[in-house]
Amino acid sequence: MxxxxxxxxxxxxxxxxxxxxxxxxxxxxxxDGKKEPNKTSVYDVxxxxxxxxxxxxxxxxxxxxxxxxxxEWADMAxxxxxxxxxxxxxxxxxxxxxxxxEGHMKETVGRGKFKPxxxxxxxxxxxxxxxxxxxxxxxxxxxxxxx
Numbered sequence: 001m002x003x004x005x006x007x008x009x010x011x012x013x014x015x016x017x018x019x020x021x022x023x024x025x026x027x028x029x030x031x032d033g034k035k036e037p038n039k040t041s042v043y044d045v046x047x048x049x050x051x052x053x054x055x056x057x058x059x060x061x062x063x064x065x066x067x068x069x070x071x072e073w074a075d076m077a078x079x080x081x082x083x084x085x086x087x088x089x090x091x092x093x094x095x096x097x098x099x100x101x102e103g104h105m106k107e108t109v110g111r112g113k114f115k116p117x118x119x120x121x122x123x124x125x126x127x128x129x130x131x132x133x134x135x136x137x138x139x140x141x142x143x144x145x146x147x
Contacts, residue, residue, distance in 0.1 A: 023090055025098040027105055027143040028062055034140055036133075042140045049131060059114040059130050065105045073101060091145055098143030109138045 031043040052058030080093035114130040122128045132138065 023094050023145060023147040025094050025101065025143050025145055027098060027101040027141070029137065029140045030142065030144070032140075034136065036136055042137055045137050046140075049137070057115040059112070061108045061112055061114075061131060062105065064112050065101070065108040068108070069101070069104045073097065076100060091147065094145040098145060102141055102143045105141045106138055109141070 029043055029046040031041065034042040036042060036045055046062075048056050049059045050062050051060070076097055077093075080088070080097060084090055084093050109131045112131070117125065117128055117130050125133050127133075
């Protein structure tokens with residue numbers, strides 16, 4: 001068995017940082033009061049699209065993002081743990097991960113595979129692109145770090 005001799009306290013500092021790696025990142029659209037021009041909350045629009053309604057087919061941009069990037073995020077988190085062990089703050093690491101996930105979710109809204117808009121919706125919007133109308137929902141995707 002090897003023995004670690006911690007002359008300058010660096011090993012203990014690393015252990016302390018690793019033991020105190022608490023926190024998580026939430027990514028999505030938070031109920032912050034933003035409204036679409038028709039006065040519907042952006043949060044509600046996101047929920048309606050994610051799960052569908054009697055008039056709107058489900059276009060699960062959040063679940064699709066997780067399905068497509070979960071392993072990539074896990075790999076990134078592992079690398080970030082190593083960086084935290086070498087001095088990066090937990091908040092910085094979570095910020096990097098959240099920023100990446102936010103970008104992936106916004107990309108999914110723009111490029112995901114979703115049921116097409118109805119002809120009536122296309123006529124009203126002037127576009128066949130699902131999930132993109134005013135752009136406010138996509139712009140509202142963000143992340144927050146919780147410690």
